[in-house]
Amino acid sequence: xxxxxxxxxxxxxxxxxxxxxxxxxxxxxxxxxxxxxxxxxxxxxxxxxxxxxxxxxxxxxxxxxxxxxxxxxxxxxxxxxxxxxxxxxxxxxxxxxxxxxxxxxxxxxxxxxxxxxxxxxxxxxxxxxxx
Numbered sequence: 001x002x003x004x005x006x007x008x009x010x011x012x013x014x015x016x017x018x019x020x021x022x023x024x025x026x027x028x029x030x031x032x033x034x035x036x037x038x039x040x041x042x043x044x045x046x047x048x049x050x051x052x053x054x055x056x057x058x059x060x061x062x063x064x065x066x067x068x069x070x071x072x073x074x075x076x077x078x079x080x081x082x083x084x085x086x087x088x089x090x091x092x093x094x095x096x097x098x099x100x101x102x103x104x105x106x107x108x109x110x111x112x113x114x115x116x117x118x119x120x121x122x123x124x125x126x127x128x129x130x131x
Contacts (some may be wrong), residue, residue, distance in 0.1 A: 012043050014039045016051040017055070017058045017060075017074075019041075020055070020061065020073070020074050025089075025090040025091055025092045026062075026064055026066070026083075026090055027071060027072060029045065029072065030053070032072070044086075045069075055074075060068070061073060061075070062074075063122050064083070064118075066087065073092060076127065081094045081097060082094070082096075082118070083095065084121045085123075086125035087122050087124060088125075091128075093127060095121070098119065100114075105115055107128045
């Protein structure tokens with residue numbers, strides 16, 4: 001959920017944002033931390049997690065769970081969107097969301113109301129299907 005409060009800029013947040021901008025696909029906090037460390041940026045893993053979750057809370061990044069691991073990604077557009085994610089290599093493609101009418105119909109058919117939704121489709125990308 002996005003918040004409307006002011007976002008503080010810190011050296012750590014800037015480093016995490018810069019490194020995340022360089023990742024086309026979803027990435028774990030551990031992998032991002034390792035990349036930052038490899039380039040000589042000294043930042044704790046807990047700080048990387050905090051900064052990534054702050055980016056998600058502010059609406060600047062998306063997060064998904066894949067195989068029990070939380071992954072993060074900056075997305076190129078502000079509009080509501082969803083993803084196709086390759087389970088093997090992590091390749092990610094943004095897709096248009098299903099219609100609100102379809103979501104509400106499915107929810108109503110099962111006695112639910114819709115408060116929010118996420119949709120991530122997991123499978124194998126064309127390259128990983130060949131292997």
